[in-house]
Amino acid sequence: MIASRLNVPVVPVRLEGLDKVLHHTWRMARPGPVRIAFGPALRLVGDDYEALAQQVGAYQQGTAAADHEIEQLTAQRAQLTASLDEDLLRRYDRLREAKGGVAIVAVRGGRCGGCHITIPERFTRRLEENPDTLAACDGCGRLLFVPR
Numbered sequence: 001m002i003a004s005r006l007n008v009p010v011v012p013v014r015l016e017g018l019d020k021v022l023h024h025t026w027r028m029a030r031p032g033p034v035r036i037a038f039g040p041a042l043r044l045v046g047d048d049y050e051a052l053a054q055q056v057g058a059y060q061q062g063t064a065a066a067d068h069e070i071e072q073l074t075a076q077r078a079q080l081t082a083s084l085d086e087d088l089l090r091r092y093d094r095l096r097e098a099k100g101g102v103a104i105v106a107v108r109g110g111r112c113g114g115c116h117i118t119i120p121e122r123f124t125r126r127l128e129e130n131p132d133t134l135a136a137c138d139g140c141g142r143l144l145f146v147p148r
C-alpha cells in the first residue's frame with residue numbers, strides 16, 4: 001500500500017448526503033446539505049498487504065458498529081421525544097447545534113455551567129422553587145436547571 005510505503009497517515013473521510021445532491025449521471029450538483037466527517041488518522045505500517053488490509057477492515061467494522069449504535073440511539077431518541085412539545089424540542093436542537101452539543105447546563109455555585117457567568121440569586125431561587133420553569137442563561141443562551 002502506498003500509505004505504508006510513504007509512511008503517511010490515512011485520514012478516513014465520510015460524506016453523508018452526497019448521493020442526494022450529486023448523482024453520477026447528473027451534469028451538475030443540486031443544492032442540499034452534505035455532512036463531511038473526518039476520522040482519526042490510521043497509521044499503516046509494514047509491507048504485508050494482507051495485514052494492512054485487515055487493519056483497514058477492522059477499522060471499517062468498528063465504524064459499522066458505531067453506525068449501528070447511532071441508528072439505535074436515534075430511534076430511541078425519537079421514541080423519547082415523541083411526547084415533547086415540538087417548539088421546545090426545536091429550541092433544544094438549535095441550542096445543542098450552536099453550543100457544541102450542550103444545550104442544558106446546571107447552575108452551580110451561582111454560575112452558569114456553560115459560560116460561567118454569575119446567575120442572579122433570585123433567578124436561581126425561582127428555578128429551585130419551580131423546577132419545570134424554562135430559563136435561559138443571559139450569557140450563552142443555554143437552558144438552565146438547578147441540581148437538587
Ligand SMILES: [Zn+2]
Binds near residue numbers: 138140
Ligand atoms: Zn451561560
